[in-house]
Every structure is written in C-alpha cells, then in structure tokens.
Amino acid sequence: xxxxxxxxxxxxxxxxxxxxxxxxxxxxxxxxxxxxxxxxxxxxxxxxxxxxxxxxxxxxxxxxxxxxxxxxxxxxxxxxxxxxxxxxxxxxxxxxxxxxxxxxxxxxxxxxxxxxxxxxxxxxxxxxxxxxxxxxxxxxxxxxxxxxxxxxxxxxxxxxxxxxxxxxxxxxxxxxxxxxxxxxxxxxxxxxxxxxxxxxxxxxxxxxxxxxxxxx
Amino acid sequence: xxxxxxxxxxxxxxxxxxxxxxxxxxxxxxxxxxxxxxxxxxxxxxxxxxxxxxxxxxxxxxxxxxxxxxxxxxxxxxxxxxxxxxxxxxxxxxxxxxxxxxxxxxxxxxxxxxxxxxxxxxxxxxxxxxxxxxxxxxxxxxxxxxxxxxxxxxxxxxxxxxxxxxxxxxxxxxxxxxxxxxxxxxxxxxxxxxxxxxxxxxxxxxxxxxxxxxxxxxxxxxxxxxxxxxxxxxxxxxxxxxxxxxxxxxxxxxxxxxxxxxxxxxxxxxxxxxxxxxxxxxxxxxxxxxxxxxxxxxxxxxxxxxxxxxxxxxxxxxxxxxxxxxxxxxxxxxxxxxxxxxxxxxxxxxxxxxxxxxxxxxxxxxxxxxxxxxxxxxxxxxxxxxxxxxxxxxxxxxxxxxxxxxxxxxxxxxxxxxxxxxxxxxxxxxxxxxxxxxxxxxxxxxxxxxxxxxxxxxxxxxxxxxxxxxxxxxxxxxxxxxxxxxxxxxxxxxxxx
Numbered sequence: 001x002x003x004x005x006x007x008x009x010x011x012x013x014x015x016x017x018x019x020x021x022x023x024x025x026x027x028x029x030x031x032x033x034x035x036x037x038x039x040x041x042x043x044x045x046x047x048x049x050x051x052x053x054x055x056x057x058x059x060x061x062x063x064x065x066x067x068x069x070x071x072x073x074x075x076x077x078x079x080x081x082x083x084x085x086x087x088x089x090x091x092x093x094x095x096x097x098x099x100x101x102x103x104x105x106x107x108x109x110x111x112x113x114x115x116x117x118x119x120x121x122x123x124x125x126x127x128x129x130x131x132x133x134x135x136x137x138x139x140x141x142x143x144x145x146x147x148x149x150x151x152x153x154x155x156x157x158x159x160x161x162x163x164x165x166x167x168x169x170x171x172x173x174x175x176x177x178x179x180x181x182x183x184x185x186x187x188x189x190x191x192x193x194x195x196x197x198x199x200x201x202x203x204x205x206x207x208x209x210x211x212x213x214x215x216x
Numbered sequence: 217x218x219x220x221x222x223x224x225x226x227x228x229x230x231x232x233x234x235x236x237x238x239x240x241x242x243x244x245x246x247x248x249x250x251x252x253x254x255x256x257x258x259x260x261x262x263x264x265x266x267x268x269x270x271x272x273x274x275x276x277x278x279x280x281x282x283x284x285x286x287x288x289x290x291x292x293x294x295x296x297x298x299x300x301x302x303x304x305x306x307x308x309x310x311x312x313x314x315x316x317x318x319x320x321x322x323x324x325x326x327x328x329x330x331x332x333x334x335x336x337x338x339x340x341x342x343x344x345x346x347x348x349x350x351x352x353x354x355x356x357x358x359x360x361x362x363x364x365x366x367x368x369x370x371x372x373x374x375x376x377x378x379x380x381x382x383x384x385x386x387x388x389x390x391x392x393x394x395x396x397x398x399x400x401x402x403x404x405x406x407x408x409x410x411x412x413x414x415x416x417x418x419x420x421x422x423x424x425x426x427x428x429x430x431x432x433x434x435x436x437x438x439x440x441x442x443x444x445x446x447x448x449x450x451x452x453x454x455x456x457x458x459x460x461x462x463x464x465x466x467x468x469x470x471x472x473x474x475x476x477x478x479x480x481x482x483x484x485x486x487x488x489x490x491x492x493x494x495x496x497x498x499x500x501x502x503x504x505x506x507x508x509x510x511x512x513x514x515x516x517x518x519x520x521x522x523x524x525x526x527x528x529x530x531x532x533x534x535x536x537x538x539x540x541x542x543x544x545x546x547x548x549x550x551x552x553x554x555x556x557x558x559x560x561x562x563x564x565x566x567x568x569x570x571x572x573x574x575x576x577x578x579x580x581x582x583x584x585x586x587x588x589x590x591x592x593x594x595x596x597x598x599x600x601x602x603x604x605x606x607x608x609x610x611x612x613x614x615x616x617x618x619x620x621x622x623x624x625x626x627x628x629x630x631x632x633x634x635x636x637x638x639x640x641x642x643x644x645x646x647x648x649x650x651x652x653x654x655x656x657x658x659x660x661x662x663x664x665x666x667x668x669x670x671x672x673x674x675x676x677x678x679x680x681x682x683x684x685x686x687x688x689x690x691x692x693x694x695x696x697x698x699x700x701x702x703x704x705x706x707x708x709x710x711x712x713x
Contacts, residue, residue, distance in 0.1 A: 111441075114437060115409075115437065115438055115441055118435050118437050118438055131402075134398065134402065138395060138398075141391060141394075141395070147387070150391060154394045154398075157394075157395075158398065161401050161402055161405065164402060165408075168405065168409055169408050169409045169412055170412075172357060172404075172405065172408055172422070173355075173357060173420075173421070173422055175357065175358065176357025176358065176360075176361070179358060179360075179361030180360075180361060180364075180401070182361070183361050183364040183365060183368070187364075187394070190368050190371055190372060190390075191390060193372075194375065194386060194387060194390070197375065197378055197383050198383055200378075201379075
C-alpha cells in the first residue's frame with residue numbers, strides 16, 4: 001500500500017512537470033512549482049514513515065521550508081517588484097514541447113530499468129520518474145527565453161534530484177542534504193540579484209537580450 | 217629538514233588543518249565588513265599568505281607521515297590532495313599580490329565602487345575556502361556542496377562590473393553549471409546507491425576512505441552509470457567540450473585575477489574530483505571504461521579548443537580557450553593512466569596552473585595599459601613597459617611547450633607515453649598543440665612589438681607573481697628536486713593504486 005501511494009506521488013510529480021513545461025503564465029508556474037515541491041516533501045515523509053529513517057523527516061522539513069515556502073516567496077516578490085511581463089511564450093510551441101517531453105520520458109524509463117533491476121529496494125518506475133523530471137526540467141531551461149522560468153526549471157530539476165535521492169536510496173546522509181539545501185538557497189539568492197541587474201540593463205528578463213557573445 | 221615534521225603530534229596537524237580552512241572563511245567575513253578600506257588588498261594578501269604557509273606545513277607533514285584522516289574522519293589528506301591544496305594556496309597568494317595594483321587601477325578608473333571592492337575581496341577569500349574544502353574533505357557529498365558554493369562565488373565575481381556582457385557571462389555560467397552540478401549530484405546519488413548496498417545506508421557510505429576500501433565490491437552497472445553523470449557534471453566545471461561555452465565568457469568578462477584563479481585553480485579542483493571517481497570506478501569496473509571516456513572527452517576538448525582559439529579577437533578569450541585545451545590534454549593523459557601518464561598529468565597540472573596564471577597576470581596589466589582586451593588594439597608593450605612585455609613573451613612561450621620550461625617536460629612525457637600506449641591519438645594531439653602554437657605566437661608578436669598604443673599607469677604592475685611563477689616553471693623544466701619528485705610519485709600511487 002505505501003508503495004502505491006509513493007507511486008501516486010511520483011506520477012503526480014511527473015504530471016506537474018509537464019504542466020510547468022507548457023505553462024505560459026509565470027505566476028501560475030510558481031504555484032505549480034509549489035505543488036511540485038509538496039509532492040517531493042510528501043514522498044519523503046512517506047518513505048521516512050515506512051523505513052523509520054528519522055533523519056528523512058528533517059530533510060523533508062528542510063525541503064518544505066526551502067522549496068515550498070522561502071523560494072516561491074522570493075520569486076513572487078521579485079516578480080512583483082520587477083514588474084516584468086507576466087506571460088511568456090516558450091521558444092518552441094507547446095505541442096512540440098510536449099511531444100519531445102514524451103520521448104524524454106520514454107528514454108528516462110529505459111535508462112532506469114537496468115539500474116533499478118540491480119537495486120532491491122526500488123521500483124524502476126520511481127527512478128524512471130525522477131530521471132524524467134530531471135530531463136524535462138532541463139528541457140524547460142532550454143526552451144524558455146525568460147529568466148524566471150529558467151530558474152524554476154533549475155529548481156524543479158533539483159526537486160527531481162531530491163526525489164531520486166529519497167526514493168532510490170532512502171535519503172542521503174543528513175550533512176550532505178543540509179549542504180545541498182544551503183547551496184540551493186544561496187543559488188536562488190544570487191540569481192535573484194542577477195535578475196535585478198538584468199532588469200537594469202535590458203528592461204526585461206528575456207535572456208534573448210543576452211546575445212552579445214553569440215558568434216562563438 | 218623535513219624529517220622534523222615526523223615529530224609533530226597529530227593534534228598539531230589538526231590545528232594546522234583548521235588554520236588552512238578557517239583563515240579564508242574568517243577572512244571572507246572580515247573583508248565583507250572592511251573590504252573597501254585602503255588596506256583591504258594587503259589584508260587579502262596577508263590572509264592568503266597565512267593560508268599558504270599553513271598548507272605548506274600541512275603538505276610537508278602528510279608527505280612525510282603518509283595519508284591520514286582528521287576530525288573523526290571528516291577530512292582525509294594524502295599526497296594527492298595536499299599537493300593540489302598547496303598549489304591552490306600558492307596561486308591564491310600570488311594572485312592576491314597581483315590583484316593589489318590591478319584592483320586599485322580598476323577602482324581609480326571608476327569600475328569598482330566601495331561595495332564592489334568589499335564583495336570582491338570577501339568572495340575571493342570565500343572562493344579559496346570552498347576550493348580548499350572541496351579538496352580536503354573526506355565526503356563526496358560535501359565536496360559537491362563545496363564545488364557548488366565555489367560556482368556561486370565565481371558567479372558573483374564574474375558579474376562584478378555589472379556590465380551587460382558580464383551579466384550575460386554570469387547567466388550563461390549559472391545555467392550551464394547548474395545543469396552540470398545537477399548531473400554531478402545525480403551521479404553522487406547513484407554512487408551512494410551503490411555504496412549503500414554495501415554499507416547499508418550508513419552516513420559514512422559517502423566517505424572517500426570507505427569507498428576506497430570497498431571499491432571492488434561496488435555494483436559495476438550502477439557505477440558505470442554514475443561515472444557518466446559524474447564525468448559530464450564535473451567536466452562542465454573544468455570546461456570539457458561540449459559543456460565549455462561558459463568558460464571563455466566568464467574569463468573574458470570578470471576581473472583578471474579571477475580569470476587567473478579560474479584557469480589556474482578551479483579547473484584543477486574539478487579534475488581532482490574526476491580523478492578520485494576514476495580510482496573508484498577502475499576498482500569496481502575492471503574494464504578501463506572510465507579511462508577510455510576520459511581519453512575521448514580530453515582529445516575532443518583539446519581539438520575543439522585549439523580551433524576556436526584561432527578565431528578569437530579578445531586576448532583573455534584566447535587564453536581561456538588555451539585553458540580548455542590544456543585541461544583536455546590533462547584529461548587525456550589521466551585517461552591513458554599508467555605510472556608515466558599519471559605522473560605527466562600531475563606535472564602538467566602544476567605547470568599549467570603556474571604558467572597560465574602568470575600569463576593572466578601579464579595580460580591583466582597589458583589590458584589595463586591599453587584600455588582594451590581586443591588584441592589588434594594592443595601594440596608595442598615592450599617599448600612602454602619592458603617587464604610586462606617580457607612577461608607577455610615568456611608566459612605564452614612557456615605554455616606553448618617551448619623548452620626549457622616545465623610545460624615542455626610534461627608535454628614531452630604526455631606525447632611519448634601516448635606514442636607507446638595510444639599511437640592513433642598522437643597525430644590529433646600534435647595537431648592541437650601545433651595549431652595553438654602557430655596562433656598564439658603570431659598574436660603575441662603583434663601585441664609585444666610595434667609602435668605603442670599602450671600607456672603607463674599610476675600603480676606600478678605586480679611583477680613578482682609573474683616572474684615567480686615563470687621562474688618555478690623554468691626550474692621544473694631544468695631540474696626536478698628529488699623531494700618533489702618523491703611527492704609526485706606518492707601522488708601517482710594514490711591514483712593508480
């Protein structure tokens with residue numbers, strides 16, 4: 001039973017990643033990202049309960065604080081204070097993006113099968129979904145021309161990694177997870193700083209403005 | 217003289233290790249508050265000096281007494297990582313010396329405000345701290361965190377001038393290295409999965425020392441999968457093709473001292489990570505796959521970099537492509553492996569750090585004198601400032617592998633070893649070296665000779681770092697001190713087992 005609930009969370013996570021991939025409104029994108037983070041936290045709590053691995057509760061709490069509360073708050077604040085365009089079109093149109101996304105999911109599942117076969121504890125589905133989330137978020141960073149969706153792509157890739165770390169290995173050592181969380185918050189703050197600077201120079205957060213070095 | 221280190225008690229070594237790591241960390245906090253004052257550049261250099269002296273003591277002790285763990289096995293030191301840490305602290309010191317006049321000129325030119333000076337000095341020390349932590353920690357996970365933090369400090373340093381181009385460079389760096397870092401973390405998770413099967417979910421499963429002992433029991437399938445992610449992930453940090461496009465931008469747009477430490481140090485730390493992983497993978501896989509992958513990535517990087525190098529107009533971009541080329545050559549020779557290949561790789565790593573940072577020091581002074589980084593606008597350096605001009609002649613000659621500099625010795629070893637182990641790769645390697653040679657020589661000639669377009673500056677250039685580095689490179693080309701030779705051999709044994 002718990003395994004099935006975990007699979008449900010994983011499937012919802014994959015669905016949310018697809019939703020983010022096609023979402024044009026940045027505010028909605030942030031809300032989807034909050035839900036995405038909640039799925040990760042929920043699955044971590046589930047695994048912690050199931051395996052009696054107490055330090056997973058701490059990392060779940062940490063992820064909740066960082067990914068569900070602090071970072072969305074920072075992003076929302078940034079968006080309001082920068083007053084940038086609220087809707088952005090992806091570089092590639094949505095149906096094509098979805099099709100490429102499906103291909104990526106198939107690849108991810110095929111990659112996951114041999115690895116999961118070696119591990120006694122995990123189903124190949126969870127590892128496959130984690131890998132698919134990483135690939136899809138990676139693609140989101142590539143097909144978006146605006147800085148905010150790119151950052152959300154980066155953070156949801158992080159979510160996928162955290163999910164992989166909890167679902168596949170029952171959690172990394174606590175010290176490592178603390179460090180990773182710290183690095184993510186630091187990264188988000190630095191990137192927030194950049195967005196302010198980008199806005200000063202380009203009046204927008206469209207990274208297509210950044211084309212000076214294109215010749216190489 | 218080094219025999220006396222044997223008598224130092226372990227407790228004292230603990231304190232020295234603490235000093236190596238705490239000095240830059242506390243220094244970054246102090247400089248965050250006082251980094252804009254007149255003495256801040258000297259304070260920065262002084263802190264780097266303390267770090268260097270402490271890491272020299274540490275290195276001497278470890279070389280004399282053999283590998284050991286510290287602070288209940290949270291830190292692990294052997295001949296390999298104290299060697300790179302010593303090199304890091306040394307280049308950190310000389311770069312701090314170089315940055316004194318360089319940053320003062322930038323401040324006078326109005327490019328550095330008080331806030332930016334504080335940020336610069338503070339982040340410089342924090343960058344040193346993260347690199348030293350990545351090198352000395354025993355935990356694979358902490359190493360990842362330290363390298364990620366190093367990336368963040370570099371991001372702040374590259375974008376410090378707040379120009380459109382520098383923000384673009386930093387953004388590109390963030391996106392690419394974000395992807396790289398994520399792949400490396402996934403690789404680490406997979407490594408932990410393999411290790412946890414053996415150790416049973418223990419927090420110590422990610423310790424280098426434990427992994428090292430258990431390496432032949434780790435599941436080969438998972439390990440091979442993990443290595444692909446780790447090589448591409450950490451490869452991004454050292455500018456391996458195809459994840460290299462951030463590196464020239466970051467070098468060209470950031471302050472020149474940062475270009476020097478990026479090329480001279482950060483690339484080494486990322487390569488160190490890959491070397492450690494290769495040791496584990498070789499133990500688990502027994503089929504030489506990691507070595508073959510490194511040979512492939514290394515050769516492609518060296519070739520792509522040299523052909524891109526010949527198209528550059530910006531002098532810092534040109535030399536940053538040269539860094540990619542040399543990182544490719546190092547990856548190649550470590551991939552071939554064996555005692556000679558690995559020895560040559562370590563020697564090349566040291567020589568490249570010294571010479572490339574010396575080149576960036578000269579380039580920094582030259583660009584400030586010319587007021588531009590475009591090579592065709594820099595003329596007649598030798599007439600206006602003979603010392604900087606000579607630095608600009610000797611540095612590139614040294615990096616191109618001309619005897620009697622140390623790069624010649626290491627490249628000679630690399631090529632002869634490749635002839636024996638992997639003959640098909642030799643023409644490609646020589647092609648890369650040849651193209652780089654022809655391009656850089658002709659560009660340097662134009663910049664150094666001719667009618668001057670450059671002017672003298674208010675702050676006299678820092679020449680000690682340039683010529684200290686070139687002098688050391690010359691020394692190692694002519695004569696390898698037995699003590700260092702022995703140290704290198706010990707480090708080689710760490711890698712090839």
